[in-house]
Amino acid sequence: MEQHYKLYRVKELADNDQDFIGALAAAFLEEVPEDAERLKKAVAEKDYYNAYQAAHKMKPTVDLFELGVLDILIEVQDWGKFEKRDLDITSQLNIVISAVDNAVAEIKSDFNL
Numbered sequence: 669m670e671q672h673y674k675l676y677r678v679k680e681l682a683d684n685d686q687d688f689i690g691a692l693a694a695a696f697l698e699e700v701p702e703d704a705e706r707l708k709k710a711v712a713e714k715d716y717y718n719a720y721q722a723a724h725k726m727k728p729t730v731d732l733f734e735l736g737v738l739d740i741l742i743e744v745q746d747w748g749k750f751e752k753r754d755l756d757i758t759s760q761l762n763i764v765i766s767a768v769d770n771a772v773a774e775i776k777s778d779f780n781l
Contacts, residue, residue: 672770673688674734677747681732691762693779697772700729704768711761720748730768737767755773 677687682688703726710718723745731738740760747757775781 671769672735672774675776677732677734688780693775694781696729696733697775697781700726700768701772704765708761708765710748711744711757714746714753716751718748720745723748727767730764733771735767735771740764742748 678690678692679691682692703722707719707722707726709715709724721731727738727741727745730741743760744757744764746752747760749754
C-alpha cells in the first residue's frame with residue numbers, strides 16, 4: 669500500500685473523510701490513465717498542443733497523489749508548450765507513464781476499484 673503514490677495530501681484535503689478519499693481515488697482512476705494515453709499519443713505524433721494540454725491537466729492530480737514525477741511531467745508539458753522540436757522527450761514520457769501505470773494498479777488494489 670502506498671508504494672507508488674502517497675495519500676498524505678489526499679487525506680489532508682479530505683479532512684480524513686474516507687468516502688471522499690475513495691471518491692478522489694476513483695476520480696484518479698477515471699481521469700489520469702485517459703490523460704496519460706492522450707499524452708502518449710500526442711508525443712508520438714509530435715502534437716505539441718495536445719501534449720501540453722494533457723500534461724497540464726495531469727499535473728494537479730499527479731501532485732496531489734505524490735507520484736514523484738511532477739518535475740518530469742512539467743518537462744513533458746514544457747516540451748509541448750514551447751514546441752521543443754530539437755528535444756527527444758521519450759525517456760521522460762516513459763518515466764511518467766510508468767509512474768501512472770504503477771499508481772493505477774496499486775490504487776485499484778488498495779481501494780478495491
